[in-house]
Amino acid sequence: MSVFGYPSSRLAILGREAVVIAIATAGGALFATLGMPAAWLSGSMLLSTAVALVRPLPALRRPWFDSTMLLSGTILGSAATPEALAALGRYPASLLMLLVGVAAIMLATGAYLHRVARWPWIDALLAAAPGALSTVLAIAQEKGANIGRISVIQLFRLLVLVAFLPSLMQATGASAGAPIPVVTAVDPAAMLGLTMAGLLTGLCFERIGLAAPLMFGATFASAALHGMGLVEGSLPMPVQIAVQILLGSTMGGRIAHIPREELRGLFPLAIGGFAVSMGVAFLFAWPAAWLTGVPYASGMAAFAPGGLEAMAMLAFAMGLDTLYVGSHHLVRFVVIGLSMPLVLMRMKGKAPEAGPPGPGR
Template identity: 80%
Template sequence: MKPFGYPTTRLTLLSREVLVIALAAAGGGAFALLGMPAAWLSGSMLLSAVVALLRPLPSLRRPWFDATMVLSGTILGSAATPEALTAAARYPASLLVLLVGVAVIMAATGAYLRHVARWPWIDALLAAAPGALSTVLAVAQAKGANIGRISVVQLFRLLVLVALLPSVMQLSGASAGTPAPPVETVDAATMLGVTMAGLALGLVFERLGLAAPLMFGATFASSFLHGTGLVEGSLPMPIQIAVQVLLGSTMGGRIAHIPREELKGLFPLAIGGFAVSIGVAFLFAWPAAWLADVSYASGMAAFAPGGLEAMAMLAFAMGLDTLYVGAHHLVRFVAIGLAMPLILTRVKGEPPR
């Protein structure tokens, strides 16, 4: 038996995780030097995805992911100032537009995958669901759907959104521009208190079986503390950058788990599905943003068919209305989670003839 075998193995794994994070940080830093919007999130995600395609690296272990979710929720909740909560009274009409938009996105993208790709309806609708990837994959597994191709379409859409949406907004003039530095950052003691409160509530949510419990718990705890005025300010900028790098690394690394042949074969279909879903989403984003009196850039981020944590952090990095964007993605996440199992009970899995 080799001496110190276990600590050496553990140290080797840690060193590989540090390499993964360092590569992601290099991508984010390069984007930041180039002046790209949402640089740390989109740059880290893009380089992580490229590296994962060329040479798969180990995924970050669960503690890294859990810490990222808690800190992400804490950052997002800091946008819930008393003033922002007052402005949220304008959101209900926009949220109604969102629910209609989600249904149209699923119908249009599902029809494309059904009739162009000749997929069964059950696979087509699950791949068309805008966001809520963890819920979609859980339902796919329970229904015996093709998880591989559903994952390809979903992950492709998310990666393209995070990589390209900031630049598209900037080039089109819809972007809110470079985010201003936060007026105030919390001190170390307050940061620890808010984070621990979010972790505690997240663990409660986890015991209750809720989806994405740590992120939701931290978001709600931080929102309550900031919304009541008990806490003012956000986490220090180095922490915000680190969270974006970790989130980008996690998203980009997911592509390493998809077989290369399957990825190449489904690539054209993923592009078509993305074009349909994003076109419908941005069409509905315009009236919703007008009704809520927010910028069209915030509407684009709120209606973009990506994951909750990714799109909310993207909005934060771009200086958009984070509360508006987060509220819409949260409502969509819950709506998909509740409606998807009910819809699929009436859908059969046979391919069309």
């Protein structure tokens, strides 16, 4: 039986996926209305999790995930503007300390999760990665790692950072009130060119065996085109919002598949992991800020293990040195994006855990 030329089974799958996306959209819209930071990502994830804990939601099919990774990489690569790349030469000592700090954060937090929680190293390292959430999610999917508990640790750190870091910055003397600059949106032709360049690069990376090839390829292509000044601006804001909603829906659905007893046990681990990562980050932030002569608040924002978008937003809102903060988070994202697929290439994750059957399985 078909309806408007589509098999009824296909329409049923599309209908269930529309419900999943609508729930995530409602959560993001609610958080955006309340003025919450990282609203579309955190709101969509939290409402999807809450609903799925009551009634399991079907997983979105692989094309949704692949499209989200492609667009997410394109968006993140747009941060590599000529201005941001030029800023890299101003802070060589600070950036060197950042690289050491990223490795220290991952090793310290990963060791904590591996030894205390007895997690496999691949899950522990992905949960410990400071920022680059989209890359982490893509690699976890590729390696069959436990996306649910990795997302719990990552999202807890992000939500605590965006909730409490501004107060901590104010206590250290940051000025406030700088407006958030308007980001220019690329035109449809440039958007098509960016996504096609990312897709082709991602397919090449897939052939050489890199993890998360679409995400990594799109980021690389977008960063190259933006860095050379061939493209200016990022994807339109409605597209960016849609990407965050789909990411939030993916994470929320995976979190809800974790048994509730295990989920309750993850929160103490999330608190401990947050304390370890923040302690190591701020240990490196103080000497880096002193060496470069920037306020310690800017150093805190630059070294804080949060997402690129969330930390950039906080820097703008708090009136900090946005080039300093942005260049450090850009370098960290590139380093994580380049190194993690290579480091984890030979590591084997667990087989994906069985969950409720759905159209995405």
